[in-house]
Amino acid sequence: MVRDDADDESIAAVSRTLYRQGMTDGLPVIPPTEERVEEMLRGTDTPDDAVIGRLGNDDNPITVAGLASNAVMAGCLPTHMPVLEAGVRALADPDSNSIQFSVSTGGWAYQWIVNGPVRGDVGIAGGTGAYGPNYRANRAIARALGIAYRNTAKIHPGEKDMGVMGNPFKFSLLLGEHEEASPWEPYHVTAGYDEGDSTISLSGPNSFVQWEPAAAEAEAVLRGMLANTPPAMVSGEQQGGDFDQTITYVLCPASIDLLADAGLSKRDVKRYVADNSAIPVDEFQKGVLWEGALEGYHGRVENAQVPQIRGPEYVRVVAGGGRTGRCDAVIGPSIGGPVTEPIDYPDGWSALVAEYGPTE
Amino acid sequence: MGLVTPSSTGNDTDQKPLTPRVDSLDGTHIGLYDNGKPAAEPLLTAVQEMLAERYPDATFEWYHVEHLNQIKNDEEQAAVTEWAEDVDVAIGAIGDCGSCTKFLTWGIEFIEDAGTPGVGLIDEGFELDYQSNAVERGRPLRYKKTPVRCETTDLERVRDEVTDDVLDGIIDELTRPLNDKERADPVAQ
Numbered sequence: 046m047v048r049d050d051a052d053d054e055s056i057a058a059v060s061r062t063l064y065r066q067g068m069t070d071g072l073p074v075i076p077p078t079e080e081r082v083e084e085m086l087r088g089t090d091t092p093d094d095a096v097i098g099r100l101g102n103d104d105n106p107i108t109v110a111g112l113a114s115n116a117v118m119a120g121c122l123p124t125h126m127p128v129l130e131a132g133v134r135a136l137a138d139p140d141s142n143s144i145q146f147s148v149s150t151g152g153w154a155y156q157w158i159v160n161g162p163v164r165g166d167v168g169i170a171g172g173t174g175a176y177g178p179n180y181r182a183n184r185a186i187a188r189a190l191g192i193a194y195r196n197t198a199k200i201h202p203g204e205k206d207m208g209v210m211g212n213p214f215k216f217s218l219l220l221g222e223h224e225e226a227s228p229w230e231p232y233h234v235t236a237g238y239d240e241g242d243s244t245i246s247l248s249g250p251n252s253f254v255q256w257e258p259a260a261a262e263a264e265a266v267l268r269g270m271l272a273n274t275p276p277a278m279v280s281g282e283q284q285g286g287d288f289d290q291t292i293t294y295v296l297c298p299a300s301i302d303l304l305a306d307a308g309l310s311k312r313d314v315k316r317y318v319a320d321n322s323a324i325p326v327d328e329f330q331k332g333v334l335w336e337g338a339l340e341g342y343h344g345r346v347e348n349a350q351v352p353q354i355r356g357p358e359y360v361r362v363v364a365g366g367g368r369t370g371r372c373d374a375v376i377g378p379s380i381g382g383p384v385t386e387p388i389d390y391p392d393g394w395s396a397l398v399a400e401y402g403p404t405e
Numbered sequence: 406m407g408l409v410t411p412s413s414t415g416n417d418t419d420q421k422p423l424t425p426r427v428d429s430l431d432g433t434h435i436g437l438y439d440n441g442k443p444a445a446e447p448l449l450t451a452v453q454e455m456l457a458e459r460y461p462d463a464t465f466e467w468y469h470v471e472h473l474n475q476i477k478n479d480e481e482q483a484a485v486t487e488w489a490e491d492v493d494v495a496i497g498a499i500g501d502c503g504s505c506t507k508f509l510t511w512g513i514e515f516i517e518d519a520g521t522p523g524v525g526l527i528d529e530g531f532e533l534d535y536q537s538n539a540v541e542r543g544r545p546l547r548y549k550k551t552p553v554r555c556e557t558t559d560l561e562r563v564r565d566e567v568t569d570d571v572l573d574g575i576i577d578e579l580t581r582p583l584n585d586k587e588r589a590d591p592v593a594q
Contacts, residue, residue, distance in 0.1 A: 066412075139477070144504075149502060
C-alpha cells in the first residue's frame with residue numbers, strides 16, 4: 046500500500062513524501078512549512094528571492110528561500126543561515142569543482158572547515174568528538190548544505206551522482222578549527238583573511254584516516270603523518286592543470302604542542318611531509334593526476350622513488366580534536382578547492398545569537 | 406501542504422531539436438570526439454577501423470580534449486563547435502564515470518550546436534546518467550551503449566568488444582530519422 050500524505054504535515058508524512066521525491070538524505074526531516082522558513086530567514090538580510098549561486102550541470106539557481114527550506118529540513122537554526130549562505134557561495138565557486146566531485150564515481154565528500162568567532166556564536170565544535178555524531182551545528186549545517194546541493198543540482202544515486210560506493214562523510218564532514226589549541230595561525234588566516242573574520246572553507250576529499258602517533262615526540266607525530274597517508278592520497282597539480290589536488294592533516298592539540306615545542310611552524314610541517322613523501326614507483330596510484338607525473342621514472346632505476354606529495358603548497362594543516370589523548374587524522378585527496386568564503390552577519394546578530402544561543 | 410520547496414525551480418531550459426541525421430555514412434567526413442578519458446581513444450580507434458572497412462570512402466578527423474575538465478572552459482567549448490562544423494557526423498566517447506558522462510553530453514551538445522549529428526558512446530551503467538544530463542542541458546541527445554568498461558585502455562580487448570552489432574547501433578543513431586520528440590520545436594522543460 047502506498048500512503049497518501051497529501052494533507053498530512055506530520056514529520057513522518059512530510060519525510061516520506063520528500064524522500065519519495067528524492068529530496069532528503071533518507072533520515073527524517075523537519076517539514077519546511079512557510080512559518081518555519083520565515084523564522085529561518087531571520088538569520089539573513091538577503092532578500093528571499095535573491096539567487097545566492099548556481100549549482101550543477103544546468104547551473105540551477107538556489108535562492109535564499111530555497112536554502113532556508115533545506116536548512117529547516119536539516120534541523121538548522123536561524124543563526125546557521127550566515128554560515129549556510131557562505132557555504133553555498135563556496136559550492137558555486139568554480140574553483141571548488143563541486144560540479145565534478147559531487148557526481149564523480151570516486152564518491153567524494155563536502156569537507157567544511159569553519160573559522161572565527163562564528164564558531165562560538167552558533168556552537169560549531171572543534172574539540173573532543175567534533176567529527177562525531179555529537180554537535181547539532183556541525184551536523185545540521187553540513188547536512189543542510191549537502192541536501193541543498195542535491196535539491197538544487199538535482200543529483201541522485203545512479204542519476205548524476207555516480208559514486209560507486211557513496212561516501213559516509215558526504216553530508217557530515219564539518220569541523221570548527223580548534224584555533225584556541227594551536228599557536229599557529231588559523232586556517233583562514235593562511236588563506237588570506239584576518240583572524241577576527243569568520244569564514245567557511247570547502248574542499249572535496251574522499252577518505253578519512255586517523256591514528257595514534259607511536260610516541261609523545263615531535264618526530265613520532267611527523268612519522269605518523271607519513272606512515273598513515275595511504276598511496277591513494279596523492280597531491281599535486283591535477284591533470285589538465287585546472288585544479289590542485291590537496292590533502293588535509295587534522296592535528297590534535299597534543300600533537301601540535303609537540304611540534305611547536307620542537308620549533309616547527311605549520312609551514313615546516315607541510316614541507317617535511319612533502320619532502321619525505323617519496324614512495325616506490327610501483328606503489329604510486331595515479332588518481333586524477335598531473336600530466337606526466339611519472340615521466341623520467343619508469344624503467345630508469347628499479348624501485349625508483351616518486352613524491353606522493355608534490356610540495357608543501359598541496360598540504361593543509363588544521364587544528365582539531367580535544368585534549369583527551371593523542372590522535373591525528375588525514376583527509377583527502379581533494380579534487381576541488383580549497384575555497385574560503387567570508388561569513389557576513391545580518392543586522393541584529395547579537396540579539397539573534399542571544400535568543401537562539403549555541404546550545405539551543 | 407504549505408511547504409516551501411527545497412528544490413530549485415531550474416532554468417526552464419528550452420528543449421531544442423536534434424540535428425537531422427544523414428542518410429548514410431558512405432563518403433562522409435566523420436568526426437571522432439575524445440573527451441579525455443583513458444578509454445576514449447582506444448574505443449574510437451576501434452570504431453574508426455571498423456567504419457573505414459565498411460565505408461572505404463569515408464574520411465576521419467579527431468578532436469582530443471586534453472583532460473575531461475577542460476570542456477568547462479569557454480575556449481574549449483568554442484573549439485569543439487568550430488571543429489564539428491567541418492565534419493558531417495561525430496561520434497564521442499566515453500561516458501564511463503560520473504563527471505565524464507556529464508561532460509560527454511556537453512561535448513555532444515556542442516557538436517549538435519554546430520549543426521552536426523552526434524552520438525555519445527557510454528558504458529551501459531551510465532544510461533540514465535547520460536539521458537538525465539542530456540535533457541537537463543537541453544536536448545534528448547543520442548547515445549549508444551557499449552561493452553567497453555571504465556578505464557579500459559587495452560586496444561586489443563576493445564577491438565574484441567566492439568562487435569558488428571555495436572557498430573550497427575552507432576550507425577543507426579547517426580542515420581535513423583528523428584522521431585517527433587527529437588524534432589520538436591523548443592518548449593519549456
